[in-house]
Amino acid sequence: xxAPTLWQDIARIREQAPxxxxxxxxxxxxxxxxxxxxxxxxxxxxxxxAEMADMVGLTHTVGGAxxxxxxxxxxxxxxxxxxxxxxxxxQSVPIxxxxxxxxxxxxxxxxxxxxxxQTPPTIIRGNASEIMALSDATxxxxxxxxNQSTDAAREAATQLARAYSCVVSxxxxxxxxTDGEATRTVPRGHALMPRVTGLGCTASVLTxxxxxxxxxxxxxxxxxMWVMALCGEIAGEQAQGPGSLQMHFIDALHNxxxxxLKVRL
Amino acid sequence: xxAPTLWQDIARIREQAPxxxxxxxxxxxxxxxxxxxxxxxxxxxxxxxAEMADMVGLTHTVGGAxxxxxxxxxxxxxxxxxxxxxxxxxQSVPIxxxxxxxxxxxxxxxxxxxxxxQTPPTIIRGNASEIMALSDATxxxxxxxxNQSTDAAREAATQLARAYSCVVSxxxxxxxxTDGEATRTVPRGHALMPRVTGLGCTASVLTxxxxxxxxxxxxxxxxxMWVMALCGEIAGEQAQGPGSLQMHFIDALHNxxxxxLKVRL
Amino acid sequence: xxAPTLWQDIARIREQAPxxxxxxxxxxxxxxxxxxxxxxxxxxxxxxxAEMADMVGLTHTVGGAxxxxxxxxxxxxxxxxxxxxxxxxxQSVPIxxxxxxxxxxxxxxxxxxxxxxQTPPTIIRGNASEIMALSDATxxxxxxxxNQSTDAAREAATQLARAYSCVVSxxxxxxxxTDGEATRTVPRGHALMPRVTGLGCTASVLTxxxxxxxxxxxxxxxxxMWVMALCGEIAGEQAQGPGSLQMHFIDALHNxxxxxLKVRL
Numbered sequence: 071x072x073a074p075t076l077w078q079d080i081a082r083i084r085e086q087a088p089x090x091x092x093x094x095x096x097x098x099x100x101x102x103x104x105x106x107x108x109x110x111x112x113x114x115x116x117x118x119x120a121e122m123a124d125m126v127g128l129t130h131t132v133g134g135a136x137x138x139x140x141x142x143x144x145x146x147x148x149x150x151x152x153x154x155x156x157x158x159x160x161q162s163v164p165i166x167x168x169x170x171x172x173x174x175x176x177x178x179x180x181x182x183x184x185x186x187x188q189t190p191p192t193i194i195r196g197n198a199s200e201i202m203a204l205s206d207a208t209x210x211x212x213x214x215x216x217n218q219s220t221d222a223a224r225e226a227a228t229q230l231a232r233a234y235s236c237v238v239s240x241x242x243x244x245x246x247x248t249d250g251e252a253t254r255t256v257p258r259g260h261a262l263m264p265r266v267t268g269l270g271c272t273a274s275v276l277t278x279x280x281x282x283x284x285x286x287x288x289x290x291x292x293x294x295m296w297v298m299a300l301c302g303e304i305a306g307e308q309a310q311g312p313g314s315l316q317m318h319f320i321d322a323l324h325n326x327x328x329x330x331l332k333v334r335l
Numbered sequence: 336x337x338a339p340t341l342w343q344d345i346a347r348i349r350e351q352a353p354x355x356x357x358x359x360x361x362x363x364x365x366x367x368x369x370x371x372x373x374x375x376x377x378x379x380x381x382x383x384x385a386e387m388a389d390m391v392g393l394t395h396t397v398g399g400a401x402x403x404x405x406x407x408x409x410x411x412x413x414x415x416x417x418x419x420x421x422x423x424x425x426q427s428v429p430i431x432x433x434x435x436x437x438x439x440x441x442x443x444x445x446x447x448x449x450x451x452x453q454t455p456p457t458i459i460r461g462n463a464s465e466i467m468a469l470s471d472a473t474x475x476x477x478x479x480x481x482n483q484s485t486d487a488a489r490e491a492a493t494q495l496a497r498a499y500s501c502v503v504s505x506x507x508x509x510x511x512x513t514d515g516e517a518t519r520t521v522p523r524g525h526a527l528m529p530r531v532t533g534l535g536c537t538a539s540v541l542t543x544x545x546x547x548x549x550x551x552x553x554x555x556x557x558x559x560m561w562v563m564a565l566c567g568e569i570a571g572e573q574a575q576g577p578g579s580l581q582m583h584f585i586d587a588l589h590n591x592x593x594x595x596l597k598v599r600l
Numbered sequence: 601x602x603a604p605t606l607w608q609d610i611a612r613i614r615e616q617a618p619x620x621x622x623x624x625x626x627x628x629x630x631x632x633x634x635x636x637x638x639x640x641x642x643x644x645x646x647x648x649x650a651e652m653a654d655m656v657g658l659t660h661t662v663g664g665a666x667x668x669x670x671x672x673x674x675x676x677x678x679x680x681x682x683x684x685x686x687x688x689x690x691q692s693v694p695i696x697x698x699x700x701x702x703x704x705x706x707x708x709x710x711x712x713x714x715x716x717x718q719t720p721p722t723i724i725r726g727n728a729s730e731i732m733a734l735s736d737a738t739x740x741x742x743x744x745x746x747n748q749s750t751d752a753a754r755e756a757a758t759q760l761a762r763a764y765s766c767v768v769s770x771x772x773x774x775x776x777x778t779d780g781e782a783t784r785t786v787p788r789g790h791a792l793m794p795r796v797t798g799l800g801c802t803a804s805v806l807t808x809x810x811x812x813x814x815x816x817x818x819x820x821x822x823x824x825m826w827v828m829a830l831c832g833e834i835a836g837e838q839a840q841g842p843g844s845l846q847m848h849f850i851d852a853l854h855n856x857x858x859x860x861l862k863v864r865l
Contacts, residue, residue, distance in 0.1 A: 097630050100532060116407065118408060120442040141645070174658055311638065316634070320578025324577050369846070385675070390704065393705065582847055585841060589842050
């Protein structure tokens with residue numbers, strides 16, 4: 071990754087402050103909103119059907135993206151998600167879909183399949199277990215953490231990208247991003263990152279911020295994973311455990327500049 | 336602001352530990368509960384209609400306030416909000432209303448208008464965009480962050496305060512508090528504060544704590560904004576970014592004493 | 601408490617990474633998930649009826665526990681809780697029940713009574729006010745914080761443990777754990793801990809992690825409270841207020857090793 075290329079997108083996010091509309095899980099609402107603000111984007115959380123079309127319309131007007139995350143799904147929320155995805159597709163608002171816990175229960179896997187088949191997203195972002203569950207119902211997910219290596223998910227990611235004509239971004243020790251043809255990897259990050267809840271969900275909302283300012287979803291997804299990895303490294307070097315890593319990670323997102331990118335890359 | 340006047344209310348909060356019953360958004364439940372505990376108040380989050388009358392009754396009995404925040408509204412929650420507001424008004428429990436994202440969608444603006452017209456609150460606390468949306472539906476809010484200066488909201492705040500016979504507290508680089516006649520400003524704080532999610536919502540719950548111990552809602556709202564501004568300054572001086580600011584802000588609320596107030600004021 | 605005994609359970613949690621399925625309140629979802637990850641367990645949050653049987657089945661298959669916490673209860677969530685508890689009992693998955701705010705409103709006290717009488721849990725973990733409310737409806741809880749000493753709850757805890765043939769774990773300045781016959785106490789911790797929201801709820805999820813690796817619920821509950829108390833002490837010694845205590849507490853859970861246990865115990 072070239073530092074100027076990555077920096078260009080970060081600078082755009084800071085200038086344009088894209089609106090990232092998330093329908094996400096209860097666990098990560100605070101931490102993902104803080105990550106977006108720290109990077110320079112503008113978060114909004116809204117899920118009620120009564121305002122889905124209007125909120126997506128606002129996102130279209132001011133510029134932004136829609137992030138769907140099924141982490142704590144229930145029927146009323148899934149209805150709002152479907153409505154928002156349809157509205158976003160109609161208005162060409164980028165859609166990032168995070169299938170948290172897909173494969174853990176049939177309800178999760180089935181809900182993902184229904185939402186994705188109704189409205190193919192711009193980018194699917196998950197861990198290896200989730201990506202494999204979406205492309206092949208034979209794998210079993212243990213909870214919401216990954217128990218599959220990113221390598222093992224390479225084939226599944228390619229299949230999934232082709233099936234929905236989208237980009238698939240798989241987080242892991244080495245992140246993998248593919249549009250079904252080209253594949254990029256991000257072999258960076260910090261070992262403590264999986265010990266902080268919701269950093270995968272954070273990757274999804276940051277992917278939304280990048281997709282809002284970069285029309286190439288493969289590049290947007292890759293840039294987001296680079297920012298995750300580099301800020302994870304910066305935070306990990308200062309942290310004394312996962313509690314302080316989370317704090318330093320937010321600070322690192324805020325303080326990231328072109329010089330730091332050059333040094334790290 | 337005189338330090339002894341402000342300190343008197345803080346000391347009362349620490350002595351009486353008023354119960355601040357919040358029906359608020361998912362994003363800020365943890366951070367606002369921690370802010371209340373750090374200042375010395377006692378938070379409770381409850382939204383089910385089945386317990387609204389009883390929870391408000393308990394707040395009345397032990398002393399406290401009701402804080403309504405529509406940040407992640409949905410019909411079931413709005414029903415609980417309306418019920419709680421009516422019960423609070425009947426029992427003279429102070430009501431603080433935070434119209435998060437008013438103006439962003441018609442559903443938000445309409446819901447606020449309905450709740451406010453049914454039960455005028457003691458204090459409306461929002462940012463400039465939200466306050467202008469409530470008093471004039473012609474402005475457009477971008478997400479839940481403000482895109483209007485506090486000055487531009489002065490007239491709207493005054494109109495709104497008169498319309499509902501309440502106090503309006505507008506956060507911004509300079510906070511503005513008015514009862515429709517008298518106006519107070521708090522020209523302090525720290526530039527990083529808007530980069531932390533939910534500090535506006537935190538201002539609302541702290542306003543609830545002050546309203547619980549001070550019968551003058553104009554003074555209560557002003558005192559809350561002073562505490563926000565001063566703790567924001569203290570935290571900002573120690574912070575390396577918005578992640579550490581959030582942590583130091585909570586510590587500052589806990590450690591605030593009369594000497595610190597005198598030095599800062 | 602002997603350090604090797606306590607360490608044995610912690611080592612098991614780190615090796616087995618038990619799945620702790622929580623149906624808990626919105627306020628603490630992030631902080632309790634982070635506490636579980638920091639200790640070495642694997643958190644999952646899920647509440648929809650459509651996946652309750654499957655998620656409990658997964659917990660049974662991979663090893664884990666179910667934690668029910670009524671902090672922000674509503675009818676739809678209570679339905680999911682009841683369903684999950686029945687499934688867990690059928691499959692011998694340990695159930696930890698946290699009656700947040702029991703006694704504050706009749707709805708809370710009644711809901712607890714219904715859930716507990718339908719499916720007696722393995723361990724009830726609450727503060728003194730809540731435990732007294734469950735065993736005797738004559739006490740009044742102020743919000744969700746305790747206003748009863750642990751000593752005053754001793755009799756109530758014993759009665760409750762006998763009524764449901766379960767272990768009762770009462771947090772306070774001195775924690776008390778009883779199975780209705782034997783009683784253990786944990787006279788440690790840090791004075792700032794009650795100023796951080798959700799540390800009681802954190803005690804409940806950690807109790808779930810210990811119950812997943814230790815068949816003796818009295819020992820599991822006691823071990824969890826020791827870990828809470830010791831990590832609270834470690835964090836308290838480094839903290840400058842409740843904000844930094846929360847961060848250091850998570851770090852301490854992650855860094856806890858046998859040597860630290862020996863020094864502290």
